[in-house]
Amino acid sequence: MKLTLKIWRQAGPTDKGAIHTYQLDDVSPDMSFLEMLDVLNEQLNAEGEEPIAFDSDCREGICGMCGLMINGDAHGPEVTTTCQLHMRSFSDGETITIEPWRSEAFPVLKDLVVDRSAFDRIIQQGGYISVNTGSAPEAHSVPVPRDDAMRAFNVATCIGCGACVAACPNGSASLFMGAKITHLGELPQGQPERDSRVVNMVAQHDAEGFGGCTNIGACTAACPKEIPLDVISQLNKDLRTAIKHGH
Amino acid sequence: MDMPDTVTAAEASHSGFLDGDYDDAAGYYTPGAPLVDSKAPDGPISERWQNRKFEARLVNPANRRKLSIIIVGTGLAGASAAATLGEAGYRVKSFCYQDSPRRAHSIAAQGGINAAKNYKEDGDSVHRLFYDTVKGGDYRSRESNVYRLAEVSTNIIDQCVAQGVPFAREYGGLLDNRSFGGVQVSRTFYARGQTGQQLLIGAYQALERQVAAGTVSMYTRHEMLELITIDGKARGIIARDMVTGEIETHLADVVVLASGGYGNVFYLSTNAMGCNVTAAWRAHRKGAYMANPCFTQIHPTCIPVSGEHQSKLTLMSESLRNDGRIWVPKNQADCEKDPRDIPEEDRDYFLERIYPSFGNLVPRDIASRAAKNMCDEGRGVGPEVEGVRRGVYLDFAAAIERLGRDGVEEKYDNLLDMYERITGENPYEVPMRIYPAVHYVMGGLWVDYDLQSTIPGLFVTGEANFSDHGANRLGASALMQGLADGYFVLPHTIRDYLADGPFEEIAEDHPAVVEARESVKGRIDHFLSVNGTRSVDSYHRELGNIMWEYCGMERTETGLKKAIDLIRGLKDDFYRNVKVLGSAETLNQSLEKAGRVADFFELGELMCIDALNRRESCGGHFRGESQTEDGEAMRHDEEYAYVAAWEWAGEDSIPVLHKEDLVYTAIEMKQRSYK
Ligand SMILES: Cc1cc2nc3c(=O)[nH]c(=O)nc-3n(C[C@H](O)[C@H](O)[C@H](O)COP(=O)(O)OP(=O)(O)OC[C@H]3O[C@@H](n4cnc5c(N)ncnc54)[C@H](O)[C@@H]3O)c2cc1C
Ligand code: SF4
Numbered sequence: 004m005k006l007t008l009k010i011w012r013q014a015g016p017t018d019k020g021a022i023h024t025y026q027l028d029d030v031s032p033d034m035s036f037l038e039m040l041d042v043l044n045e046q047l048n049a050e051g052e053e054p055i056a057f058d059s060d061c062r063e064g065i066c067g068m069c070g071l072m073i074n075g076d077a078h079g080p081e082v083t084t085t086c087q088l089h090m091r092s093f094s095d096g097e098t099i100t101i102e103p104w105r106s107e108a109f110p111v112l113k114d115l116v117v118d119r120s121a122f123d124r125i126i127q128q129g130g131y132i133s134v135n136t137g138s139a140p141e142a143h144s145v146p147v148p149r150d151d152a153m154r155a156f157n158v159a160t161c162i163g164c165g166a167c168v169a170a171c172p173n174g175s176a177s178l179f180m181g182a183k184i185t186h187l188g189e190l191p192q193g194q195p196e197r198d199s200r201v202v203n204m205v206a207q208h209d210a211e212g213f214g215g216c217t218n219i220g221a222c223t224a225a226c227p228k229e230i231p232l233d234v235i236s237q238l239n240k241d242l243r244t245a246i247k248h249g250h
Numbered sequence: 251m252d253m254p255d256t257v258t259a260a261e262a263s264h265s266g267f268l269d270g271d272y273d274d275a276a277g278y279y280t281p282g283a284p285l286v287d288s289k290a291p292d293g294p295i296s297e298r299w300q301n302r303k304f305e306a307r308l309v310n311p312a313n314r315r316k317l318s319i320i321i322v323g324t325g326l327a328g329a330s331a332a333a334t335l336g337e338a339g340y341r342v343k344s345f346c347y348q349d350s351p352r353r354a355h356s357i358a359a360q361g362g363i364n365a366a367k368n369y370k371e372d373g374d375s376v377h378r379l380f381y382d383t384v385k386g387g388d389y390r391s392r393e394s395n396v397y398r399l400a401e402v403s404t405n406i407i408d409q410c411v412a413q414g415v416p417f418a419r420e421y422g423g424l425l426d427n428r429s430f431g432g433v434q435v436s437r438t439f440y441a442r443g444q445t446g447q448q449l450l451i452g453a454y455q456a457l458e459r460q461v462a463a464g465t466v467s468m469y470t471r472h473e474m475l476e477l478i479t480i481d482g483k484a485r486g487i488i489a490r491d492m493v494t495g496e497i498e499t500h501l502a503d504v505v506v507l508a509s510g511g512y513g514n515v516f517y518l519s520t521n522a523m524g525c526n527v528t529a530a531w532r533a534h535r536k537g538a539y540m541a542n543p544c545f546t547q548i549h550p551t552c553i554p555v556s557g558e559h560q561s562k563l564t565l566m567s568e569s570l571r572n573d574g575r576i577w578v579p580k581n582q583a584d585c586e587k588d589p590r591d592i593p594e595e596d597r598d599y600f601l602e603r604i605y606p607s608f609g610n611l612v613p614r615d616i617a618s619r620a621a622k623n624m625c626d627e628g629r630g631v632g633p634e635v636e637g638v639r640r641g642v643y644l645d646f647a648a649a650i651e652r653l654g655r656d657g658v659e660e661k662y663d664n665l666l667d668m669y670e671r672i673t674g675e676n677p678y679e680v681p682m683r684i685y686p687a688v689h690y691v692m693g694g695l696w697v698d699y700d701l702q703s704t705i706p707g708l709f710v711t712g713e714a715n716f717s718d719h720g721a722n723r724l725g726a727s728a729l730m731q732g733l734a735d736g737y738f739v740l741p742h743t744i745r746d747y748l749a750d751g752p753f754e755e756i757a758e759d760h761p762a763v764v765e766a767r768e769s770v771k772g773r774i775d776h777f778l779s780v781n782g783t784r785s786v787d788s789y790h791r792e793l794g795n796i797m798w799e800y801c802g803m804e805r806t807e808t809g810l811k812k813a814i815d816l817i818r819g820l821k822d823d824f825y826r827n828v829k830v831l832g833s834a835e836t837l838n839q840s841l842e843k844a845g846r847v848a849d850f851f852e853l854g855e856l857m858c859i860d861a862l863n864r865r866e867s868c869g870g871h872f873r874g875e876s877q878t879e880d881g882e883a884m885r886h887d888e889e890y891a892y893v894a895a896w897e898w899a900g901e902d903s904i905p906v907l908h909k910e911d912l913v914y915t916a917i918e919m920k921q922r923s924y925k
């Protein structure tokens with residue numbers, strides 16, 4: 004395959020940045036999208052141009068490190084992570100535009116690399132169950148109905164990639180936050196801190212500059228882990244309950 | 251699957267081995283003094299850990315705030331330790347190279363985590379988990395450490411459940427277990443195929459809670475590039491801020507490395523792209539011994555290489571071997587054919603043929619080597635990469651017939667989907683292709699019972715240390731070890747060291763600190779100034795090929811000696827001809843990789859020397875010279891029942907070998923047999 008690649012290049016956080024155009028021949032349909040960029044980087048390095056910076060680590064769809072806007076879609080045309088996208092999803096001669104996540108709360112650090120540390124700061128505000136090491140009761144002392152455990156698991160699969168934010172016209176992180184609220188809220192262990200968790204996480208979310216949710220649903224469509232939109236309803240429900248409880 | 255039949259070591263050490271006179275590695279190393287674990291307690295094995303915890307001195311809660319701990323790594327081993335030590339009130343600094351601690355490579359673990367809960371009442375116990383682990387490690391691990399691992403395993407599950415880890419449950423709401431990795435009891439806890447992810451998120455959340463509490467300072471996108479030692483003790487690290495390029499000095503009273511495994515020395519492995527040996531290797535160069543570095547685990551069920559662009563390999567859970575049948579064509583001429591057109595009588599189900607009693611369920615190393623042999627014979631399938639077809643079929647046709655497509659879907663759907671996504675082939679219609687890949691390293695920095703390295707004040711946990719898995723690791727035991735070390739072992743043993751505090755304040759202009767900082771800057775300047783012709787990746791790939799060819803599934807004296815020469819030559823060329831563009835003052839991924847690859851060269855050479863020295867086959871280490879007449883591994887306990895701990899002797903010297911004898915008091919050594 005031959006491709007034309009239009010790629011965002013930005014030397015550093017304060018640089019303005021611009022789209023650069025590159026030609027790449029000999030792309031195999033079996034390559035992953037990031038392997039295609041590796042090949043381009045080898046070519047650039049040989050030509051004396053600095054390789055394009057982009058994030059990835061596990062390259063198997065689980066660490067959440069990768070994430071690119073590909074032709075305007077977060078993680079590209081398939082329901083998967085950028086690292087699990089393969090070139091067979093594109094056709095010979097195609098032009099592909101590649102940009103970083105775009106969101107006020109995710110500033111660009113260089114080229115396609117953004118700063119997602121706001122997610123960690125949201126978790127710091129309550130995305131956990133307070134239990135010190137060694138103080139846990141015997142695991143079987145609290146049975147959890149299988150369906151609750153399954154639902155908790157399904158939303159706990161969020162990989163923290165940020166595609167939901169990148170896809171949202173408001174730049175909201177509600178899907179990410181709702182997944183965590185739902186994960187912990189489904190479990191008996193998560194109940195004692197349920198109210199404070201949602202209130203504090205939402206406050207941090209807003210302080211980081213993420214936008215509000217207006218129920219567009221672009222987040223869930225872009226989510227590689229198919230986190231359902233109803234976690235946001237759960238988030239809102241929990242928030243209302245907490246406020247009713249006087250938080 | 252059943253446990254293998256066993257014969258005693260005496261029965262097995264028959265012909266073939268001549269009195270232990272071999273010294274294949276002569277000229278490549280200097281013999282050193284024997285090494286003993288000074289912290290290993292005596293007494294009955296089941297009381298050792300209790301005794302050690304009691305003897306380890308306490309630190310007054312009021313003093314803890316004055317004591318500082320650096321922890322490099324936020325995988326299961328690092329995040330759990332940082333959270334726990336933060337909760338205890340110490341001042342902790344935690345480092346990872348990713349943009350968030352939640353992305354450490356532990357996140358990718360699929361299958362599960364072992365614990366001796368005996369919830370199934372199927373005869374499991376601490377002693378049985380201990381026994382299985384030592385035996386699985388082919389009697390090359392340290393008995394006391396393994397027993398403790400089995401002992402604390404049960405606490406791990408309690409802790410994780412309390413944190414909200416959504417393990418699989420039965421209808422009654424209690425935890426489900428499965429049998430994993432060839433053991434007869436069901437002791438593996440799991441969260442679908444994402445156990446590592448769920449456990450790590452639990453530890454990450456506990457860690458972030460401490461960040462909010464102010465006990466832990468988190469340094470993401472920071473790479474440790476040097477260890478600072480003062481008066482022989484570990485006192486800090488030099489780290490590079492990977493965004494600004496700033497070279498930072500971080501001082502502390504004690505340093506913990508939880509930096510993971512070094513399987514990426516092979517270039518292609520199931521590890522994440524950034525997994526590296528730099529933290530451990532820099533410590534090694536400062537005096538920490540490296541133990542059994544050649545012990546590598548190669549996993550049989552990975553998706554094969556599809557072309558020269560390949561950047562990493564993907565593991566598919568071993569559980570596929572429960573229902574899939576592995577075969578290659580009997581005739582080379584059929585290798586290009588559509589497998590569906592190859593009639594039953596022309597297929598060679600080689601594992602079922604060679605190992606009739608275990609068939610497709612033989613241990614990882616045996617399955618891997620057999621697949622390699624088939625491909626070496628020219629009967630591999632799939633695309634030719636560099637002239638050879640490296641793949642064997644894993645066929646679900648029989649399982650689909652037996653269980654129905656729905657039945658197979660229910661058990662394996664996410665795995666089969668993943669396969670289809672990567673290869674573009676539908677495994678319900680065409681047999682899958684698999685090939686072995688490097689997956690885990692049992693070797694690592696030497697530690698004593700307290701998890702302290704040979705550098706006082708430097709502790710090592712998780713995959714980065716060597717102690718628990720011997721020459722081979724059982725499935726679902728790495729997660730157990732990482733969390734055991736971090737939640738339940740290190741917090742107790744480290745306090746005995748910290749009880750000596752307060753420690754002398756170190757100034758940033760202390761000569762040893764300045765020296766460490768300057769050496770890091772010097773290395774970076776060098777990489778940027780060579781301005782040669784070859785990219786870092788091209789060197790890494792070539793190094794990986796050498797390692798895979800000569801220090802992979804089968805190792806021989808001639809091969810290893812050749813590899814050492816090749817590595818030395820390639821390393822030389824790297825320092826003279828590598829091309830790293832960009833600057834040191836910005837995010838520069840080529841520069842990051844250059845530092846890692848430079849350390850991989852030195853590690854790779856040591857792995858070959860270690861493999862050369864060990865003229866026996868044990869666990870994942872198969873020496874061509876040490877096999878039975880029908881090609882099975884032969885261990886030599888008389889000569890090699892020791893840990894090979896290597897000391898760095900300087901840039902232009904050969905390493906020094908220290909041996910720690912392995913003594914088993916609670917278990918009898920047996921030779922394994924799977925025929
Ligand atoms: C695909 C796959 C599946 C697996 N499945 C299982 C399974 O089912 N069950 C099981 O028990 N085991 C499994 N394993 C093995 C297991 O996942 C690992 O051995 C284990 O998670 C290692 O944990 P760790 O905490 O020691 O290191 P890691 O999780 O690798 O963490 C290393 C940490 O160190 C940091 N780091 C490294 N170098 C530096 C540096 N120089 N500077 C700063 N930070 C640094 C990294 O940022 C990271 O935070 C699997 C492994 C793989 C690859
Ligand atoms: S909710 Fe989905 S898109 Fe958002 S961070 Fe989680 S996995 Fe990524």
Ligand code: FES
Binds near residue numbers: 062064065066070085
């Ligand atoms: S690189 Fe880990 S999810 Fe893509």
